[in-house]
Amino acid sequence: MLVPDFVPAITASFFIPAIYAAIIVAFIGLMGIAIERRDIHILILTDIVGLAMLIIVAAVGTDLAEALILPGLVVELAEILAISEILISREMRRIESKNGDNNVKTSVFPLPLTLDMEVMTTAPNFIALVMLGFGAFLTGFTGGAVAGGGILLYILSRKSRGLPIAIIDGVSGISGIAWCLWIIGFVLFFLAPEFWLLSLFMAACGLVLKVASKIGLIGTLMREEYKRE
Amino acid sequence: MDLASLGGNLLGTIPLGDIVLYLTPFHLFMFVVVLIFTVLIAMSRTETQVEASFKTLNDNKVSVGLEEFKIRRFLAIVCGLATAGAMITGDLFNFTLFATLIGIVNLGIVSAVKQIDVLDAAYNYGLIAMICSLPLFGGAAIILASTGTLSLFEIAKIATTAPMMTFGALLLLIGIAGETGTAPFFATKAEMFRTPGSPFILIIHLSSLMVIIRAIEIILIIIKVI
Numbered sequence: 001m002l003v004p005d006f007v008p009a010i011t012a013s014f015f016i017p018a019i020y021a022a023i024i025v026a027f028i029g030l031m032g033i034a035i036e037r038r039d040i041h042i043l044i045l046t047d048i049v050g051l052a053m054l055i056i057v058a059a060v061g062t063d064l065a066e067a068l069i070l071p072g073l074v075v076e077l078a079e080i081l082a083i084s085e086i087l088i089s090r091e092m093r094r095i096e097s098k099n100g101d102n103n104v105k106t107s108v109f110p111l112p113l114t115l116d117m118e119v120m121t122t123a124p125n126f127i128a129l130v131m132l133g134f135g136a137f138l139t140g141f142t143g144g145a146v147a148g149g150g151i152l153l154y155i156l157s158r159k160s161r162g163l164p165i166a167i168i169d170g171v172s173g174i175s176g177i178a179w180c181l182w183i184i185g186f187v188l189f190f191l192a193p194e195f196w197l198l199s200l201f202m203a204a205c206g207l208v209l210k211v212a213s214k215i216g217l218i219g220t221l222m223r224e225e226y227k228r229e
Numbered sequence: 230m231d232l233a234s235l236g237g238n239l240l241g242t243i244p245l246g247d248i249v250l251y252l253t254p255f256h257l258f259m260f261v262v263v264l265i266f267t268v269l270i271a272m273s274r275t276e277t278q279v280e281a282s283f284k285t286l287n288d289n290k291v292s293v294g295l296e297e298f299k300i301r302r303f304l305a306i307v308c309g310l311a312t313a314g315a316m317i318t319g320d321l322f323n324f325t326l327f328a329t330l331i332g333i334v335n336l337g338i339v340s341a342v343k344q345i346d347v348l349d350a351a352y353n354y355g356l357i358a359m360i361c362s363l364p365l366f367g368g369a370a371i372i373l374a375s376t377g378t379l380s381l382f383e384i385a386k387i388a389t390t391a392p393m394m395t396f397g398a399l400l401l402l403i404g405i406a407g408e409t410g411t412a413p414f415f416a417t418k419a420e421m422f423r424t425p426g427s428p429f430i431l432i433i434h435l436s437s438l439m440v441i442i443r444a445i446e447i448i449l450i451i452i453k454v455i
Contacts, residue, residue, distance in 0.1 A: 002377040015374065026363055033360075039352065046359045056367040060374045068322060068373075072366045075329045076359070082333060083355035086340045090348035097345065190245045 011061070018059030026052035043083055050076040124157030135212060139204040144211025151212060175213040181206030231385060235446055242319075242382065249382045250319040255446070259316040259439060266435055267309025271302060273428040301341050305429040308334040312436040316443055321379045324447065325369045325404070328440060332358040332408035335433045339418075350415075357414045361407025368400030372451060381450055390453050398451045405444040409437035 003012045029048030036042050053076070057068045119127070128150040135147025185202030188195055236253030243250040277292040293301070308331055315327035336358060340351035373379050375393040407414045410433070418433065 002375075019371075022367070030360070033356075042356065046356050049360045049363050053363040053366045056363070057370040060370050062373070064322070064373055064379060065370060068366060068370060071326055071329075072362065075326075075333070075362055078333055079336070079355060079359045079362070082336055082340075083352060083359065086336075086348055086352050086355060089340070089343070090345060090352065093343065093345050093348065190248075 015059050015061075018055060022052040022055035022059065025055060039087060043080065043087065046083075047076070047080060050080075119153075120157045121161060124153055128154035128157075135208065139208045141207055141211055143204075144208040144214075147208065147212035148214060175210050178206045178209035178213065182210060235449060248320050248323075249380050250317070251382050252317075256317055259443065260313050263309060263313040263316055263435070263439055266432070267306060267313065270305050270309060270428055270432055274298075275301070275428065297341060297343075301338060301429045304334050304337045304341070305432045308338065308432045308436055312432075312439050315440050319381050321369055321372060321381060321384070321401075321447065324443070325365050325401075328365060328405055328408050328444075329358075329362060331436050331440060332361075332410070335410060335436070338429060338433055354410055354415045354418070357407050357410065361404050361414070363404070364400040365404025365408055368397045368402075368404055371397035371400065381447060385450050388453075390451070395452055398448045401451075402444060402448055405440060409440050411437055411441060 026049050029045055029052065032045040032048070033042050036045060054069060054072055057065055057072055059065075060068075131150030131153065132147050135143040135145075135150065137143065138146060182203050183206075185199040185206060188199035188202070192199075236255035238254065240252040240254070240257070243252070275293045275298055277290050280289040280291060282289050311327050311330040311334065315324055315331070318324050318327065336351060336355050339354060340348060342348075342351075369379065371393055372384070375391050375397065376384055376387060378384060410418045418437075
């Protein structure tokens, strides 16, 4: 009754099988969590339960459900990042207390990290430039991810060739201001729908700057730990 | 139940497209209470815990450094604002998002205590919060699928309760309970009163209390049994 007429019957009939599939996936994930004893494996298995949540939300398949999927995905990512940070911090503390000496600081990456890939030395600048241009053309979330990947590749390749990296401290500031632009554009959608084109471009350009600078930020953070012998 | 018998007379609505906020005395009271508590917590300083040491007359003071104090105060204010938002919102989707924000921020507040046992508890709480995002978002999605809307103002107008609406509401309750870490899921939270830096820990108890009250109101709006 709630499904509009133009939706084919087969699409509407997928809802119940999708719910069952999600429940089965979540059950498999929970069984794995109950059996597994190592913490890091439990954390990875918990992500399977999160995927089952995405399946249930995606089963609804309307635009409102699409608006639920993105925050659901972001919440999953944020929680898995937070929990892995807690796990790392706990293990570092445990090793420090086992050593007994508080002066010995443990590193996040206990192994030396080297990236000897051909793409790092052949034409990284060109690839990074193409990715930046394509990201700016795409705009929005996808474009930001592509452009940020370009920035990341550029920083990693310069580091692996041993060249100096210009450190820009205001990157996080750019990210924050761009995010404000996105929010203003979004609020303008509700308050003044006749300016939809302006608010669309504000939201899209704000988002591309925000995501690109966020991923670029990961690259600048990585330079601390990268290529440490 | 209808909106008036749950929250008092309807004071007005704020239509923002298809998101309709509605104001009742109940919501306004809870909103103001949470804001007052947030201001009080933002102004307060951490308490220094004094542990008596064994076989000597010395005291061992466990205090919180300035850096950690600032991070914790920030997280506590965010948690208070998220709770206030969950009190006033008229949209089921926004309510679930505020609940997950409270969950993540609670995780941060708990894990700011740099002790191995507390970090262990925070790790387990994080796992539960992550698993419980399945019933939370799944319940909201099932209610959306069975009613066609997420606005509580519209759901309150629907006369009958479909079985899937009841199922979705129960999933939502499980999700809220797990995300805010109440008793069956995270019993360690009750022991969290006396860790160093107490006043900021209190906001996680206040937020879960307030959010559970609001969740029960929302579930009574969805399930029309009484």
